[in-house]
Amino acid sequence: MSESAKxxxxxxxxxxxxxNILAAAIDLLEQGGLAAVTMEAIAKQAQVGxxxxxxxxxxxxxxxxxxxxxxxxxxxxxxxxxxxxxQLRRHVKAIIAIFATRRGxxxxxxxAAADANTEVSKAxxxxxxxxxxxxxxxxxDQALKNGELPATLDTxxxxxxxxxPIFFRMLLGHQPLDPRFGDALADQVLAAQ
Amino acid sequence: MSESAKxxxxxxxxxxxxxNILAAAIDLLEQGGLAAVTMEAIAKQAQVGxxxxxxxxxxxxxxxxxxxxxxxxxxxxxxxxxxxxxQLRRHVKAIIAIFATRRGxxxxxxxAAADANTEVSKAxxxxxxxxxxxxxxxxxDQALKNGELPATLDTxxxxxxxxxPIFFRMLLGHQPLDPRFGDALADQVLAAQ
Amino acid sequence: MSESAKxxxxxxxxxxxxxNILAAAIDLLEQGGLAAVTMEAIAKQAQVGxxxxxxxxxxxxxxxxxxxxxxxxxxxxxxxxxxxxxQLRRHVKAIIAIFATRRGxxxxxxxAAADANTEVSKAxxxxxxxxxxxxxxxxxDQALKNGELPATLDTxxxxxxxxxPIFFRMLLGHQPLDPRFGDALADQVLAAQ
Amino acid sequence: MSESAKxxxxxxxxxxxxxNILAAAIDLLEQGGLAAVTMEAIAKQAQVGxxxxxxxxxxxxxxxxxxxxxxxxxxxxxxxxxxxxxQLRRHVKAIIAIFATRRGxxxxxxxAAADANTEVSKAxxxxxxxxxxxxxxxxxDQALKNGELPATLDTxxxxxxxxxPIFFRMLLGHQPLDPRFGDALADQVLAAQ
DNA sequence: ATCTAAGCGAGACGGTACGTCACGTCTTGGG
DNA sequence: CCCAAGACGTGACGTACCGTCTCGCTTAGAT
Numbered sequence: 001m002s003e004s005a006k007x008x009x010x011x012x013x014x015x016x017x018x019x020n021i022l023a024a025a026i027d028l029l030e031q032g033g034l035a036a037v038t039m040e041a042i043a044k045q046a047q048v049g050x051x052x053x054x055x056x057x058x059x060x061x062x063x064x065x066x067x068x069x070x071x072x073x074x075x076x077x078x079x080x081x082x083x084x085x086x087q088l089r090r091h092v093k094a095i096i097a098i099f100a101t102r103r104g105x106x107x108x109x110x111x112a113a114a115d116a117n118t119e120v121s122k123a124x125x126x127x128x129x130x131x132x133x134x135x136x137x138x139x140x141d142q143a144l145k146n147g148e149l150p151a152t153l154d155t156x157x158x159x160x161x162x163x164x165p166i167f168f169r170m171l172l173g174h175q176p177l178d179p180r181f182g183d184a185l186a187d188q189v190l191a192a193q
Numbered sequence: 194m195s196e197s198a199k200x201x202x203x204x205x206x207x208x209x210x211x212x213n214i215l216a217a218a219i220d221l222l223e224q225g226g227l228a229a230v231t232m233e234a235i236a237k238q239a240q241v242g243x244x245x246x247x248x249x250x251x252x253x254x255x256x257x258x259x260x261x262x263x264x265x266x267x268x269x270x271x272x273x274x275x276x277x278x279x280q281l282r283r284h285v286k287a288i289i290a291i292f293a294t295r296r297g298x299x300x301x302x303x304x305a306a307a308d309a310n311t312e313v314s315k316a317x318x319x320x321x322x323x324x325x326x327x328x329x330x331x332x333x334d335q336a337l338k339n340g341e342l343p344a345t346l347d348t349x350x351x352x353x354x355x356x357x358p359i360f361f362r363m364l365l366g367h368q369p370l371d372p373r374f375g376d377a378l379a380d381q382v383l384a385a386q
Numbered sequence: 387m388s389e390s391a392k393x394x395x396x397x398x399x400x401x402x403x404x405x406n407i408l409a410a411a412i413d414l415l416e417q418g419g420l421a422a423v424t425m426e427a428i429a430k431q432a433q434v435g436x437x438x439x440x441x442x443x444x445x446x447x448x449x450x451x452x453x454x455x456x457x458x459x460x461x462x463x464x465x466x467x468x469x470x471x472x473q474l475r476r477h478v479k480a481i482i483a484i485f486a487t488r489r490g491x492x493x494x495x496x497x498a499a500a501d502a503n504t505e506v507s508k509a510x511x512x513x514x515x516x517x518x519x520x521x522x523x524x525x526x527d528q529a530l531k532n533g534e535l536p537a538t539l540d541t542x543x544x545x546x547x548x549x550x551p552i553f554f555r556m557l558l559g560h561q562p563l564d565p566r567f568g569d570a571l572a573d574q575v576l577a578a579q
Numbered sequence: 580m581s582e583s584a585k586x587x588x589x590x591x592x593x594x595x596x597x598x599n600i601l602a603a604a605i606d607l608l609e610q611g612g613l614a615a616v617t618m619e620a621i622a623k624q625a626q627v628g629x630x631x632x633x634x635x636x637x638x639x640x641x642x643x644x645x646x647x648x649x650x651x652x653x654x655x656x657x658x659x660x661x662x663x664x665x666q667l668r669r670h671v672k673a674i675i676a677i678f679a680t681r682r683g684x685x686x687x688x689x690x691a692a693a694d695a696n697t698e699v700s701k702a703x704x705x706x707x708x709x710x711x712x713x714x715x716x717x718x719x720d721q722a723l724k725n726g727e728l729p730a731t732l733d734t735x736x737x738x739x740x741x742x743x744p745i746f747f748r749m750l751l752g753h754q755p756l757d758p759r760f761g762d763a764l765a766d767q768v769l770a771a772q
Numbered sequence: 773a774t775c776t777a778a779g780c781g782a783g784a785c786g787g788t789a790c791g792t793c794a795c796g797t798c799t800t801g802g803g
Numbered sequence: 804c805c806c807a808a809g810a811c812g813t814g815a816c817g818t819a820c821c822g823t824c825t826c827g828c829t830t831a832g833a834t
Binding site: 008009010011012013014017043047048049050051052055 | 812
Binding site: 494495497498499502503511512515540542543544546547549550551552553554555557558559560561570571574575 | 687688690691692695696704705708709733735736737739740742743744745746747748750751752753754763764767768
């Protein structure tokens with residue numbers, strides 16, 4: 001509650017540099033995949049010195065994560081009509097659509113390969129996964145309230161039951177990741193409750 | 194037209210070199226994690242020339258995959274007694290135990306990061322995932338036969354429902370991956386069937 | 387005396403790479419001075435990987451020294467006629483001419499700035515300084531034999547008396563370094579002997 | 580119209596900053612040698628902003644030169660007794676003692692590596708070299724007056740004959756730089772005159 | 773018993789990216 | 804207008820691996 005907010009001395013960080021770095025990371029990802037996102041390439045593309053990047057992030061993965069977090073495509077709004085479980089089913093399919101893109105797959109690979117304990121890693125995981133999961137959970141809660149689901153449901157578990165298989169198929173590619181799978185998944189997880 | 198083992202001329206490949214390479218890969222993984230498994234390090238550790246490795250495998254990931262496939266720890270046999278669903282529950286916990294090791298986590302990261310379309314990649318995926326899944330499926334089939342599960346069950350889907358969340362938690366680490374989760378997972382997936 | 391001469395295993399070093407590196411160093415020196423001779427620039431100019439340079443030399447100075455040693459311009463032969471002291475006088479002037487070039491000045495700066503204790507440094511010093519000094523000494527010896535100089539002369543000291551002031555003027559530039567100075571120097575050092 | 584000390588507007592330069600900068604340069608030199616004297620390190624050590632240094636000097640060498648000039652250790656007074664040539668001999672040895680220190684060697688390297696045409700460079704050269712040379716020359720002049728040396732002597736040349744070899748040995752290190760050398764040098768240069 | 777073709781270890785090769793350092797310039801708020 | 808602080812773009816540093824190559828040396832079936 002103090003007015004202080006002690007401004008640090010020295011030249012402030014350049015917000016433009018930051019934006020350029022993140023934009024460059026996204027660009028490189030789109031053009032050449034994860035392997036193309038190197039510190040060197042980001043610096044060149046962003047017209048930025050390497051030390052500037054290292055001042056913000058410890059490695060290219062972290063840059064990529066931040067970039068993906070800030071550039072996250074909106075989860076398309078689903079139609080808020082009809083039975084809640086139908087809405088949830090549409091939500092699952094929307095998520096599948098997102099994860100089926102290159103960007104989605106890259107996000108998953110980043111999560112898989114990252115240290116899992118760093119701040120950026122945690123933030124990325126929470127932001128990318130839990131952001132959509134919270135939407136799903138809201139729907140589950142509503143369904144609960146409507147009596148469409150049993151009151152004893154463990155939503156954390158259900159969330160993993162919905163997201164885990166999607167993530168699994170995306171990374172392994174052993175089975176198609178398409179709307180039909182979304183239907184079957186939702187049916188299996190929700191129908192019997 | 195002879196069966197005559199069209200033996201190629203020249204010195205045959207050294208089986209010993211191959212073994213050394215794979216052993217070196219495992220060693221390096223145990224000691225330094227996936228990042229330590231480089232072609233350079235493998236060659237040094239295995240007392241082998243780099244070209245020899247490249248003759249067999251295209252990159253270090255592929256070596257690591259092969260090594261993990263051949264060195265795969267046996268899935269501990271579960272006790273074949275009692276209700277099949279109980280056996281399945283024990284099976285799930287056994288798999289969780291395997292995946293919770295460094296080797297298990299490395300396997301998952303390899304799958305996640307690999308090209309997914311190469312031969313070694315497919316083989317690794319099939320071997321590492323499906324090997325244990327076939328055990329699980331056998332139990333499911335038996336349960337089906339025993340009438341413990343409905344006859345209409347889609348086992349591919351059930352497999353993903355069991356493995357997906359395990360894989361998911363292992364890679365994300367957002368929730369513990371322990372026997373209690375195995376119980377809850379099995380309960381949720383199987384109980385209602 | 388042994389026929390052995392044990393050839394080391396592995397691919398032998400590329401003599402061409404070595405030549406390219408040294409040529410590149412000389413090129414860069416001529417075009418941009420000592421400051422332009424960086425490892426990076428040498429590698430680029432020589433079409434050679436940086437590690438290849440580091441395999442041979444510890445830093446750019448060392449490369450430059452080797453290059454200058456191998457590319458050393460011949461000390462122009464002086465006319466072998468007349469009194470030996472006249473020949474020596476011409477020799478001193480020839481050396482002044484060499485040291486007055488960019489290459490000569492660079493050589494002096496390298497010697498001045500180098501670690502002085504490394505192998506390359508010693509070799510460079512001996513080669514660049516003593517190569518010409520040995521010529522001078524030969525002339526001194528002949529003069530001695532001819533009775534043109536007293537027999538008690540300390541040639542090491544005389545060498546420093548001849549080279550020191552040349553080196554001094556070249557680096558400090560406080561006085562001209564020209565043939566007239568060569569004459570005066572030779573006169574002062576030799577005349578009274 | 581007024582003599583009024585055309586005081587410039589704005590905050591005057593801080594003399595304290597200047598002193599801190601020079602002290603820091605000396606400190607860094609003593610602790611880590613010439614290579615440790617970087618603009619960055621000076622600024623940090625002196626608690627001074629880098630632009631402040633750049634306002635006074637163009638580069639770290641120039642700072643170092645100024646610092647060495649202002650911190651120049653006094654040439655120890657030699658005993659003003661006995662034959663002038665003996666005094667000169669003691670003077671030469673005193674100079675050798677100074678140049679044999681790290682600071683002396685650094686000064687020589689600075690002169691060798693510097694641009695030679697900048698103001699600071701010239702000042703440094705004149706101050707560091709000629710300061711002591713003027714003392715030597717005074718002795719030579721006195722010796723001349725006393726009839727200890729021939730009247731036709733070219734003192735500039737003699738100065739180079741005395742300083743050149745000292746400088747030479749210090750930078751090359753091919754021969755010891757000690758009092759015995761001082762004696763031999765003085766003998767050779769002065770004895771025959 | 774040789775010949776010959778391929779695999780072997782070793783290790784140098786041209787590269788690319790790494791993460792760090794210092795450069796010299798700039799942009800802040802404060803004196 | 805100078806000051807300290809410190810971020811900026813730049814570019815060289817020295818290192819680690821990459822995947823390829825060139826050596827001299829096996830090794831073993833074909834001659």
